[in-house]
Amino acid sequence: MSTTSQLSKPVVIVGGGVAGLSAALALGRKGLSVQLFEQADQIGAIGYGVQMGPNVVPMLRSLGIEEDVLGASYLPPEIDLLDAYTGQPLLHLPLTSPKYLERYQGLPYLAIHRVDLHEVLLKACAKLPQVNLNQSTTVVDYVQNKDGVVAISAEGKEFSASALIAADGLRSKLRGKLHPEDVPKESGYVAHRCLIPMAQLPEALKTRPGVSMWTGDGFHVIYYPLRQSSVLNIVLVVKLPTGVQHVSDQAYDDYIERIKSQVALPAKCAMDFMDLKRRWAIADREPIRGWSDQRVTLMGDSAHATLQSFAQGACMAIEDSVVLAELMHRFPGEIEHAFKLFEKQRFLRTARVQLQSRSLWEDFHCNGHAASVRTARFTEQSSEDFFKCLDWLWTPIEPPSMLSALSP
Numbered sequence: 155m156s157t158t159s160q161l162s163k164p165v166v167i168v169g170g171g172v173a174g175l176s177a178a179l180a181l182g183r184k185g186l187s188v189q190l191f192e193q194a195d196q197i198g199a200i201g202y203g204v205q206m207g208p209n210v211v212p213m214l215r216s217l218g219i220e221e222d223v224l225g226a227s228y229l230p231p232e233i234d235l236l237d238a239y240t241g242q243p244l245l246h247l248p249l250t251s252p253k254y255l256e257r258y259q260g261l262p263y264l265a266i267h268r269v270d271l272h273e274v275l276l277k278a279c280a281k282l283p284q285v286n287l288n289q290s291t292t293v294v295d296y297v298q299n300k301d302g303v304v305a306i307s308a309e310g311k312e313f314s315a316s317a318l319i320a321a322d323g324l325r326s327k328l329r330g331k332l333h334p335e336d337v338p339k340e341s342g343y344v345a346h347r348c349l350i351p352m353a354q355l356p357e358a359l360k361t362r363p364g365v366s367m368w369t370g371d372g373f374h375v376i377y378y379p380l381r382q383s384s385v386l387n388i389v390l391v392v393k394l395p396t397g398v399q400h401v402s403d404q405a406y407d408d409y410i411e412r413i414k415s416q417v418a419l420p421a422k423c424a425m426d427f428m429d430l431k432r433r434w435a436i437a438d439r440e441p442i443r444g445w446s447d448q449r450v451t452l453m454g455d456s457a458h459a460t461l462q463s464f465a466q467g468a469c470m471a472i473e474d475s476v477v478l479a480e481l482m483h484r485f486p487g488e489i490e491h492a493f494k495l496f497e498k499q500r501f502l503r504t505a506r507v508q509l510q511s512r513s514l515w516e517d518f519h520c521n522g523h524a525a526s527v528r529t530a531r532f533t534e535q536s537s538e539d540f541f542k543c544l545d546w547l548w549t550p551i552e553p554p555s556m557l558s559a560l561s562p
């Protein structure tokens with residue numbers, strides 16, 4: 155290990171989402187000086203839910219925020235996947251069963267309001283004087299020199315850094331600099347999201363305390379409680395049908411009405427709450443090698459954006475932050491090497507999330523014979539079988555073991 159630090163200047167982080175804030179916290183806790191730049195005029199989150207598997211809990215512990223995150227979380231007792239038309243159960247995961255607890259070291263599966271997660275991260279960063287968070291600053295470019303990196307803002311301001319971490323999300327500009335040909339892969343699906351106070355819900359939506367996902371031909375609707383069960387988080391994901399260019403087309407409303415007339419009552423009730431004019435286009439990225447260029451690296455969605463089939467994008471970002479900080483701490487004189495090791499440590503796991511998410515996405519939204527085959531495959535498996543399929547992803551790993559291959 156080189157002992158001469160290349161980290162005398164701050165590390166610049168571009169983006170104040172889950173990835174950027176987790177990285178700022180992880181680096182700050184290692185004593186590194188951090189300058190984070192967020193383009194929005196507030197470092198915050200869009201106010202909807204996020205689920206996180208048990209694999210994230212040791213990472214939260216390592217970041218010193220386990221208690222605060224768990225305190226703000228709802229712990230769903232189960233995950234159910236159901237056929238939206240017939241209500242037939244396709245998958246059941248009991249998340250508080252003795253088998254689950256034994257398998258995943260007693261660590262919970264959790265659901266948290268994104269705003270609450272951001273607040274915990276912001277509060278923890280605020281305790282570290284070496285972490286500096288700046289909003290209303292868009293980083294559009296960088297240049298590298300022998301002393302490090304200069305980040306350049308949209309106004310032409312220059313920030314001298316020892317390294318630059320691009321945590322600028324799915325539509326990352328900085329990934330475009332490293333890989334000009336690489337663009338987000340649009341899925342053709344859009345998501346609508348809402349949060350509804352429990353008191354306003356019809357009975358049909360009050361009976362299931364866990365994560366419930368109703369799946370059909372080209373759509374799914376998923377819901378789960380948040381904030382001590384005071385609100386229900388609902389997400390509707392729909393493939394834009396042929397002939398519909400935009401969700402503001404009347405044809406889109408008509409299409410959703412047709413779906414609603416075909417599905418089971420809880421799925422219909424959940425869809426009734428949606429504001430169809432507000433939507434997010436869903437895209438992911440191809441897994442690629444080459445996350446870093448000298449003292450610049452991608453992380454989080456900018457490195458490995460995924461479809462949300464496993465609900466793991468934010469979890470992968472948090473895992474990234476812990477691994478990245480550990481490597482930069484271990485190799486302060488060899489940042490380029492640390493960034494290469496970061497990709498080496500993280501590539502296979504994140505690529506597997508990306509690619510298996512695509513195939514699960516097909517399972518969730520198929521029709522006709524493919525849907526019949528999917529139903530046969532899913533219903534012949536027990537909860538235990540599904541847990542086995544998730545072990546590679548959910549099994550909690552203590553951060554030092556994640557890096558065991560690097561030990562002398």
Ligand SMILES: Cc1cc2nc3c(=O)[nH]c(=O)nc-3n(C[C@H](O)[C@H](O)[C@H](O)COP(=O)(O)OP(=O)(O)OC[C@H]3O[C@@H](n4cnc5c(N)ncnc54)[C@H](O)[C@@H]3O)c2cc1C
Pocket residue numbers: 168169170171172173174191192193194203204205206291292293294321322323324326327345389434436453454455456460462464465466467468469470471
């Ligand atoms: C519908 C939906 C449901 C999801 N559900 C889950 C779930 O249940 N569980 C889960 O783990 N994941 C989930 N995800 C995925 C998760 O939201 C993302 O993987 C995660 O938020 C990625 O974090 P990030 O910080 O990498 O990117 P982002 O959250 O996109 O943050 C990037 C930040 O960078 C800023 N930025 C961008 N460009 C610049 C620039 N040039 N200069 C300065 N700032 C810049 C942006 O304003 C933004 O704040 C879901 C995603 C979607 C779409």
